[in-house]
Amino acid sequence: MIRMNVNYILPFLLLLVSFSSCSRKYKIEGNSSVTSLDGKMLFLKTLQNGQWVTIDSSEVVHGLFSMKGPVDSVMMVTLYMDDEGIMPLILEDGRIEIIISNSQLSAKGTLLNNALYEFIEKRNAMEVEMGELERKEARMVLDGANLEDVHEQLAKEEETLAKEMNDYVKDFIIENYENVLGPGVFMMMCSTLPYPIMTPQIEDIMRTAPLIFKENAFVKDFLSKAKQNMQLLEEHKRLQQSSETTAMQH
Template sequence: MIKFYSSLLLILFALTSCSKSYKIKGVSSVSSLDGKMLFLKVAKEGKWVNVDSAEVVHGEFSMKGSVDSVQMVSLFMDDENIMPMVLEGGSIEINISNTKLTVKGTPLNDKLYAFVEKKASMDARSEELGHKEAKMILDGVDPAEINVILTKESDQLSNEMNSYVKSFIAENYENVLGPGVFLMMCSNFPYPLMTPAMEDIVKNAPDSFKNNPLIKEYVSKAHDNMQSIQEHQMMQQNEQQAAMISQKQPAASIAH
């Protein structure tokens, strides 16, 4: 009996160990990547820290190792951030081409790149509005009518995108995809800012999301920036009001 339990514990330990092991197989059709070193990096305390690396040889590269916990990481070539991914137990497949970047093979990576693909299709629809505007102008449509039509479509698409991003993050509050995608969306701004949609995401999030160090740092910096912007706008308004008053004062004294 003791021997049976010992064997069972060894099997369980082996299974547990395998679940934390990762194996990455990458394929690249981008010829300029051949001979280059690729690095997996994780953000820690405001810095990118190397986790693993591999050389691209004849369009292929591979990595393997183990992780203590699931991590949101990025694949880098030198200092260039190529693509985000999740480092989790299992076999991970990366495909890099000039037109598409994909990661698949594990649950969270499949989920992440389903999101990336859908978000990309929405972005493409947004870009298409510009082409539609040019076509309508060439067709002689009244500019006022064009503005009404495109504003309505743009607002609808923006609401759809915000709703999709918010729901995806909310569904993944408790795993690395929630904070990871939130910060991906934030990276589109030139500096940390909080939109109403982002405020809703944080407001409705559980403590595990709010207390994520990267989220806390971003939100804190964003609120500081928003306060600075409001103070600057208020200063400008006060200066404009003071200028208007000073312009009126001579006319008032002459009339007197």
């Protein structure tokens, strides 16, 4: 029987791990049909300790741009032109194809970017459907439908669509708790709020969230600020009720 020397094999395996980690690289190939981008510099930036840090950059020449480099760890980044964020993407091992046009923004070619933009496209389609309700209302009224009946019907449709969209976002975050998509989409969702606050949707997300998600720097910071704001709102509500009670007694 042939016996393998473990003391020989182990360093060899470690060497393989070392080489494989060094060989992980991203390659971005971008194509833009937006003429105003020609000659502009694009930057890849990531949020670190509350600051946007530049990772890479490229000039757009005749609608084309490219970037490449090593991937130490998978991260969510934002493509910027000057100080304007254009689109999110995942910096990961592989070839990432970016398309920028007046009607489309997409980053595809790698596993997480494909998942991210499938999510974004479906959510955008839901938003378009929500926007269609106003036009639907105008058509129904022009067709002679009763205004109150129209409002009642469309209010129900809007509520159903809003719940469907909220559930879709929530489920996507839950499915991706343990990779960068979960915290990244959570960050995108929270950025639409006027200020950090605990909503029923966020409470649902946090109810089953694992420690790795809760310990994410952005998630942790958001939750801390949201809880402070909730306490302030409760205090304001309590003072208002106390003031109203005093006024009624007088």
